[in-house]
Structure formats: structure tokens, C-alpha cells
Amino acid sequence: MPFNPLRSLRSKTLLVNRLPEGPYFGILAEFATPTDLYHACERVRDEGFTRWDAHTPFPVHGLDGAMGVRRSPLPWIVLVAGLTGAAFAFGLQWWVHASAYPLVISGKPYFSWPAFIPITFELGVLFAAFGAVIGMLALNRLPMHHHPLFQSKVFERVTDDAFFISIESWDPRFDAAATPKLLESLGARSVELLES
Amino acid sequence: MVSEHDHMALPPEQATIPPGHPWNRIPAIAGACALLGAAGCAILGAANPKQFFFSWLMSFLFFLSLALGALFFVLFQYATQGGWGIVVRRIGETIFATVPVMAVLFVPLLFGLHDLYSWSVPGAADHDALLRWKAPFLNVPFFLTRAAIYFGCWSFMALLYYRLSRGQDATGDPAVSARLRKLAGPAIIVLALTSTFASIDWIVSLTPHWYSTMFGVYFFAGSFIGFIALLSVLAAAMRAAGLLGTVISAEHLHDLGKFLFAFTAFWAYIAFSQFFLIWYANLPEETVWFKARLEGSWQIVSLLLMAGHFGVPFFYLMGRAVKRRGWTLALGGVWLLAMHFVDIYWQVMPTIHPEGIRPSLLDLAAFLAVGGCFVTATSWLMRRQALVPLRDPRLAESLAFENV
Numbered sequence: 306m307p308f309n310p311l312r313s314l315r316s317k318t319l320l321v322n323r324l325p326e327g328p329y330f331g332i333l334a335e336f337a338t339p340t341d342l343y344h345a346c347e348r349v350r351d352e353g354f355t356r357w358d359a360h361t362p363f364p365v366h367g368l369d370g371a372m373g374v375r376r377s378p379l380p381w382i383v384l385v386a387g388l389t390g391a392a393f394a395f396g397l398q399w400w401v402h403a404s405a406y407p408l409v410i411s412g413k414p415y416f417s418w419p420a421f422i423p424i425t426f427e428l429g430v431l432f433a434a435f436g437a438v439i440g441m442l443a444l445n446r447l448p449m450h451h452h453p454l455f456q457s458k459v460f461e462r463v464t465d466d467a468f469f470i471s472i473e474s475w476d477p478r479f480d481a482a483a484t485p486k487l488l489e490s491l492g493a494r495s496v497e498l499l500e501s
Numbered sequence: 502m503v504s505e506h507d508h509m510a511l512p513p514e515q516a517t518i519p520p521g522h523p524w525n526r527i528p529a530i531a532g533a534c535a536l537l538g539a540a541g542c543a544i545l546g547a548a549n550p551k552q553f554f555f556s557w558l559m560s561f562l563f564f565l566s567l568a569l570g571a572l573f574f575v576l577f578q579y580a581t582q583g584g585w586g587i588v589v590r591r592i593g594e595t596i597f598a599t600v601p602v603m604a605v606l607f608v609p610l611l612f613g614l615h616d617l618y619s620w621s622v623p624g625a626a627d628h629d630a631l632l633r634w635k636a637p638f639l640n641v642p643f644f645l646t647r648a649a650i651y652f653g654c655w656s657f658m659a660l661l662y663y664r665l666s667r668g669q670d671a672t673g674d675p676a677v678s679a680r681l682r683k684l685a686g687p688a689i690i691v692l693a694l695t696s697t698f699a700s701i702d703w704i705v706s707l708t709p710h711w712y713s714t715m716f717g718v719y720f721f722a723g724s725f726i727g728f729i730a731l732l733s734v735l736a737a738a739m740r741a742a743g744l745l746g747t748v749i750s751a752e753h754l755h756d757l758g759k760f761l762f763a764f765t766a767f768w769a770y771i772a773f774s775q776f777f778l779i780w781y782a783n784l785p786e787e788t789v790w791f792k793a794r795l796e797g798s799w800q801i802v803s804l805l806l807m808a809g810h811f812g813v814p815f816f817y818l819m820g821r822a823v824k825r826r827g828w829t830l831a832l833g834g835v836w837l838l839a840m841h842f843v844d845i846y847w848q849v850m851p852t853i854h855p856e857g858i859r860p861s862l863l864d865l866a867a868f869l870a871v872g873g874c875f876v877t878a879t880s881w882l883m884r885r886q887a888l889v890p891l892r893d894p895r896l897a898e899s900l901a902f903e904n905v
Contacts, residue, residue, distance in 0.1 A: 376821075420781065
């Protein structure tokens with residue numbers, strides 16, 4: 306999984322990925338090695354946390370499994386967008402060629418569907434690509450100009466040599482006293498509470 | 502993760518058909534089918550030789566295309582240094598090792614050249630300007646020479662890759678992989694040229710006035726999807742039969758499914774491009790081929806190919822879960838194999854039955870005879886060898902493969 310510190314991987318439904326309200330954004334725990342992080346993620350997953358994320362400088366194989374990340378709804382967005390594009394392109398050509406402005410072109414009938422296929426295909430692909438890019442940005446709430454995690458000085462090393470777990474305060478299992486202890490018991494090198 | 506498995510060789514007992522396994526009986530069963538089919542061809546074909554030759558040509562092209570698709574697949578794997586597919590490569594190698602058998606099965610067609618190819622009848626070009634123009638290419642001696650060249654090239658490549666890969670099972674020599682990778686590039690070029698010309702010789706020249714510059718790619722698209730469909734079915738069937746259960750995982754099935762999905766779109770793209778340009782330009786000597794296939798009951802077959810070779814499998818194979826389960830992937834594979842056969846049927850049969858679909862018992866007999874030989878050869882080889890390249894240097898990578 307490519308590094309993306311802003312990605313929240315546990316969106317329950319589309320676009321509910323809001324930032325938490327309340328005094329705390331959440332907790333940030335730093336781990337020394339990918340192995341520590343990997344096993345800590347397994348525990349956090351098994352404890353039943355749902356609003357949390359892992360941050361690494363490079364892809365860690367199998368981390369999505371250790372985190373219990375569910376599959377993204379993005380493929381469905383792409384499918385619907387692609388079919389919309391194809392239907393729109395076909396409908397537009399039918400309307401132009403067979404209804405609004407019928408012209409005989411090279412002796413073919415007005416409704417010559419084979420001639421419509423290339424544009425139907427192209428617009429299907431174009432809309433699917435738009436769906437993929439815009440859908441990905443929307444699901445990740447991007448672009449976002451600031452994020453509470455950036456308050457942390459330690460977090461700057463996430464692109465260098467440190468590994469992090471962040472648990473957000475609106476997680477039903479979040480407890481400002483108990484959750485830091487849990488992360489420390491999992492081998493965190495440092496734990497800090499971040500304000501909203 | 503690869504380093505943990507470096508230099509690991511797979512224990513042969515996990516990759517062979519054990520004694521007493523039901524799959525050991527396949528060569529005998531397929532051989533019986535071949536004999537039954539051959540007897541049917543002899544009895545029915547004596548009364549209707551023309552139908553026999555067309556039925557035989559159709560089945561020959563179907564199974565040959567699977568073998569050539571396998572050769573393409575393995576060459577691509579070598580040329581691109583593909584890692585994931587090593588565990589299914591031997592199945593492909595076993596299938597293309599049947600090319601010399603296909604060369605023998607080509608021989609009966611030589612007795613029916615005049616029935617199959619109107620240009621080969623003496624005097625055909627006398628009153629036909631187009632055939633006179635094409636005579637330097639479309640004449641019997643050159644046709645036979647070309648067929649010999651095709652089978653020579655294919656057999657050479659197939660046996661070279663098959664033997665060296667099997668030799669590596671014993672030696673584990675990584676230099677074999679490096680050598681075959683170097684040869685794969687030129688081999689792909691040779692295979693692309695020969696299969697293009699072969700498809701023009703054996704399919705396009707059934708309608709000698711017609712030409713299509715896309716036909717070689719169209720034949721390749723059909724061959725490749727036909728073979729990937731067969732490979733998907735075989736991989737799933739082997740797992741279901743308790744063979745290679747520890748070797749082929751859902752990850753490999755998933756990748757085969759992705760190939761299958763991608764090539765339904767590729768086939769449709771090529772098939773439509775060929776139709777579209779000819780339909781749009783509307784030149785008589787180009788449209789003649791499609792006109793025959795858009796009249797009478799052939800129109801139904803054309804529509805069936807649109808929906809069945811593209812529409813249905815495209816949406817069926819789109820989802821992830823379908824590609825990762827053996828039986829759902831195999832269902833898609835069986836469907837696409839059937840559609841590939843319909844595709845070949847649609848290419849060959851309108852020549853002899855322009856009036857419409859005319860199924861014949863000879864179609865079945867020839868299918869049993871050619872298919873029986875093909876399956877006998879493949880399953881006989883599978884009994885005598887490991888089903889996986891046991892000591893390929895990249896086997897560990899393939900075994901540990903995971904889709905991200």
C-alpha cells in the first residue's frame with residue numbers, strides 16, 4: 306500500500322470521513338520498526354478500533370490485512386461512472402444523428418449504431434477515469450490543506466524512518482486515558498495526545 | 502519476502518499426478534474418443550467428403566489455436582520475466598507440446614484442398630481477375646511450402662521450450678531461464694508472423710476475394726483468450742481434483758481471471774475494429790465476408806458472438822470474488838471456450854453453408870477425433886512429468902505471489 310498519511314482507511318460509508326469533534330483529535334503512537342507496527346496493528350484491529358490508521362515511510366506488505374482494512378467502494382463508483390459515460394455518449398449520438406439533426410452520411414441509415422461505438426467506448430473510459438480520480442480524492446477528503454497530525458514534531462519522520470499508528474477520538478472505543486496505555490503496552494516508542 | 506524461499510525446490514510429489522489418481526485414466530478415455538470420432542469421420546465422411554473437410558478444418562483450427570495461444574502465453578511470460586505465472590507455465594508448455602500432433606492432424610486437409618479452397622481448383626483464376634492477381638501467393642505448391650514452414654517454426658519453438666524447461670526440472674540450471682528469455686523476443690516475432698500468415702492461408706482464403714489486414718490480430722486474440730480460458734479451467738479443475746492444491750492459490754486464479762477479463766475486451770476491440778472499418782468503407786471485396794455472416798441464421802451467430810464473447814463474460818468477470826473462486830472462474834472459462842469454438846465455427850462454416858447454420862454429425866465426429874488426439878497427447882505428457890517447473894529460479898516468487 307503506497308504511503309499516504311492523510312488516508313483514513315476505515316470509512317464506513319461514502320464521504321463520512323469527517324474530522325473528529327471535541328477537545329482531542331486523537332492519539333499518535335510511534336513505533337521503531339515495521340515489525341513492531343505490524344503486530345501493534347493486529348492488536349489494535351482485534352481490540353475493535355475502527356477509526357484509526359497506520360503511517361509508514363514505505364509500503365509494508367500485508368499491513369492492510371493486519372489492519373483489517375475492508376475493500377474500498379471505489380470500484381462501484383468507477384463502474385457507475387463508466388456506464389453513465391457510455392450511456393450518455395450513445396444517447397447523445399442517437400439524439401444528434403437520428404432525432405435532432407438527421408443527415409444521410411455515406412448512405413447509411415440515420416441510426417447507424419456501429420458508428421456510435423467508438424465515442425461510446427471513449428466516453429465510457431473517460432467517465433470511468435474521472436470516477437476513479439475524483440472518487441479517490443473524495444473518499445480521501447482530498448485536497449486537504451492541513452491535518453491535525455501535522456501538529457506533531459515526531460510525525461515529520463513518517464517520510465523518513467518512523468512508523469505510526471493514529472487513533473482518532475471519535476472511535477467508539479477511544480478513551481483518552483486507557484488508549485495511550487494500550488499503545489505503550491504494544492511497544493510504542495512515544496505516545497502523544499493531539500488536540501483538535 | 503522472496504529471500505526466505507530462495508533456492509527452494511518444490512517436492513515433486515506435490516506437483517505430479519499420483520498413481521491411482523482418476524486423472525491417470527484421461528489419456529485412455531480421450532484416446533477412445535479419438536477412435537470413435539475417427540470411425541465416425543470415416544463412415545459419415547465417405548458420403549459427404551466436403552462437409553467432412555470443413556468440419557475437420559474447424560476442429561483443427563480450434564485446437565491448434567489453443568496450442569498457439571499457449572505458446573504465446575509462455576513466450577510472453579519469459580520475455581516479460583513474469584513471476585506470478587510460473588506455477589501455471591508447465592500446463593501451457595504441455596499444451597503447446599502438442600503442435601507436432603496438430604501437424605499430423607493437418608494432413609487429412611491436404612486431400613480436400615479443392616473442396617475447401619475454391620482458388621486451388623485448376624482453372625479457377627482463368628476468368629477471375631482478382632484470383633489471377635493473387636495467384637503468385639494463392640497457389641497449391643506455395644500453400645504447401647508455407648504450411649511446412651509454419652509447422653516447422655512452431656514445432657521447433659514448442660519442442661525447444663518444452664524440452665529445456667523439463668530439463669531444468671532435473672538440473673535447476675538458471676542459465677536455461679536466461680537463454681529462453683533471450684530467445685523469447687525473436688520467437689514472439691516469428692510466431693506472430695507465422696500465425697498471421699497461417700490464419701490468412703487457412704481461414705481468410707476460404708473466401709479468396711476477401712482480405713482484412715486485421716485478421717492476423719483477430720486470430721491471435723481468439724487464440725489467446727481460448728488458451729487463457731482453457732488454462733483457467735485446468736487450474737481450477739486440478740485444484741478440485743486434489744492436484745497442485747498447495748501450489749496454485751486463489752492469487753493465481755485471480756490473475757488468470759484478470760487475463761481472461763482483459764482479453765474479452767481485447768477480442769471485442771479487435772473484432773469490432775475489423776468489422777467497423779469494413780462496414781464504414783463499404784467496399785465490395787471487403788464487405789463480402791461480413792455480408793455472408795449477417796444474412797439468414799448466421800446473423801444470430803454474429804449477435805451471439807457480440808453478447809456471448811464480449812458482453813456477458815465482460816460483466817461476469819468484472820468482480821473480484823468471481824475470479825478468486827475456482828468454480829466461478831472455471832464457469833467463465835468453459836463459457837469462453839465454447840464462445841471461441843462458436844467464433845471459429847462462424848469463421849469457417851458460412852463458406853460451405855451460405856444459406857444458414859447447418860449442424861452436422863461430422864462436426865461432432867471431427868471434434869471428437871481432433872480433440873481426442875489433443876487431450877490424449879496433453880494428458881499423456883502430464884502423467885510423465887511434473888505439473889510445475891520444479892526448479893525454475895523464480896518459482897519461489899510465483900508460489901509466494903499475492904495480489905496487492
